[in-house]
Amino acid sequence: MHELLRLAPLFQGLSDKELSPFVHTAQRQQFKPGEMLFAAGDVAEAFFLLIKGNVRLYRLSPEGREKVIEIVPSGQTFAEAIVFLNKPYPVFANALDETEVLRIPAKVMLKELHNNSDLAVHMLARLSIHLHKFVNDIHALTLSNAKQRIAGYLLAFIDEQAQQHKVCLPANKATIASRLGLQPETFSRVWSSLKKEEIILEYNDHIVIHSPDALRALLDPS
Amino acid sequence: MHELLRLAPLFQGLSDKELSPFVHTAQRQQFKPGEMLFAAGDVAEAFFLLIKGNVRLYRLSPEGREKVIEIVPSGQTFAEAIVFLNKPYPVFANALDETEVLRIPAKVMLKELHNNSDLAVHMLARLSIHLHKFVNDIHALTLSNAKQRIAGYLLAFIDEQAQQHKVCLPANKATIASRLGLQPETFSRVWSSLKKEEIILEYNDHIVIHSPDALRALLDPS
DNA sequence: CGGCAGTTTGACACTTCTCAAACTGTGTGG
DNA sequence: CCACACAGTTTGAGAAGTGTCAAACTGCCG
Numbered sequence: 382m383h384e385l386l387r388l389a390p391l392f393q394g395l396s397d398k399e400l401s402p403f404v405h406t407a408q409r410q411q412f413k414p415g416e417m418l419f420a421a422g423d424v425a426e427a428f429f430l431l432i433k434g435n436v437r438l439y440r441l442s443p444e445g446r447e448k449v450i451e452i453v454p455s456g457q458t459f460a461e462a463i464v465f466l467n468k469p470y471p472v473f474a475n476a477l478d479e480t481e482v483l484r485i486p487a488k489v490m491l492k493e494l495h496n497n498s499d500l501a502v503h504m505l506a507r508l509s510i511h512l513h514k515f516v517n518d519i520h521a522l523t524l525s526n527a528k529q530r531i532a533g534y535l536l537a538f539i540d541e542q543a544q545q546h547k548v549c550l551p552a553n554k555a556t557i558a559s560r561l562g563l564q565p566e567t568f569s570r571v572w573s574s575l576k577k578e579e580i581i582l583e584y585n586d587h588i589v590i591h592s593p594d595a596l597r598a599l600l601d602p603s
Numbered sequence: 604m605h606e607l608l609r610l611a612p613l614f615q616g617l618s619d620k621e622l623s624p625f626v627h628t629a630q631r632q633q634f635k636p637g638e639m640l641f642a643a644g645d646v647a648e649a650f651f652l653l654i655k656g657n658v659r660l661y662r663l664s665p666e667g668r669e670k671v672i673e674i675v676p677s678g679q680t681f682a683e684a685i686v687f688l689n690k691p692y693p694v695f696a697n698a699l700d701e702t703e704v705l706r707i708p709a710k711v712m713l714k715e716l717h718n719n720s721d722l723a724v725h726m727l728a729r730l731s732i733h734l735h736k737f738v739n740d741i742h743a744l745t746l747s748n749a750k751q752r753i754a755g756y757l758l759a760f761i762d763e764q765a766q767q768h769k770v771c772l773p774a775n776k777a778t779i780a781s782r783l784g785l786q787p788e789t790f791s792r793v794w795s796s797l798k799k800e801e802i803i804l805e806y807n808d809h810i811v812i813h814s815p816d817a818l819r820a821l822l823d824p825s
Numbered sequence: 826c827g828g829c830a831g832t833t834t835g836a837c838a839c840t841t842c843t844c845a846a847a848c849t850g851t852g853t854g855g
Numbered sequence: 856c857c858a859c860a861c862a863g864t865t866t867g868a869g870a871a872g873t874g875t876c877a878a879a880c881t882g883c884c885g
Contacts, residue, residue: 509684
């Protein structure tokens, strides 16, 4: 259990003793593809550490359409921010795959944060990174066209995985399109143009980014 | 000086003693309209508390156009997130009006956060609120059309000021347009349609939101 | 085989962007 | 006091990008 918690950057570097309040109160939960973890408006008494799978965070527009805010990969915590806000969840969350999470009570977290300033600084660092990512997103969602957004999305992948240019998409294309603020049709058209230009190659279960430089060129036409 | 610091939600509820490290290291700075506080890429050794005026945080697109990420009103802190990230500023910041800030060294903040878990929890709460606002923004910037974005922007004002439907815009229209991911021309057209429908009234130095309900109806066509 | 979800393609409509020009108010210098 | 310049805003016309609706296609599973 300690090892599971240390999966998350949030808990890395903490001693077994520091982690024990979480070990004793966290619940392990499993979800099937499509199952809901929570709904927007639900009372928020816990945040989550994603052990396995991918989770989709989304909202509904007034017209009832879904807008994906984030696709959370395993190893990440999510909904941490609600620990401090006495508010219901602002988004819906459902599992994209066979998914496993640790459900960590907000009360426990809040108490430990008051006791342990190291943990608090960890969490601050994590929220800061998150905030900066959102700044990036806001920038990308408004200033660029569909091709640039997809380029940026793909580049974020090879930066994170750092090693290879082989990428497994975390969700189906319609979900990624929504995350990027695009219609599935628009996404599909741009996607096939990237394939036609041989910037990306598509296989059954993964893609290969054949020319990252071409993607960068789309974003930085200097 | 203590009173100035307590302007910010971040420092509210802290004792004089807890505040003294900041009192002794914070620098008071003044800026004229248009002057730069910092540029994207600058080494980030401090964050800011805005005492007077409004500050515009923006980025440059690859093509060199400005995209406003945030318009910071007085009383708020900004660029706090860089305290934890060993990175340069991700945005440009310039003054919109005659502006006064407290410049607070990141090192001091970091040290105090380790000593004072109350302060850390305060800051966590503040970043959480910020994060939730960005979630709102991302949602608004992608799912809605120009009229809905402007409606949402105006409604945020009367919610915050809570009292009246009289609003002083914090920046010129082109800046607000950029913040909303719109061209100045598009903003102007929608703006005049709102005036024609008498949903808003425009005066020399302020506007009056004559029919908040009409704005809400634009966002929630249930 | 049939059904289904996910994806792709096509044709068209519509919003928004772009470029250009005119208009407004304000401040400056003659 | 007027003429002028200037930034900010507004208006117009056309182009471009994306959304919408409909239909066909694909792979997978019962």
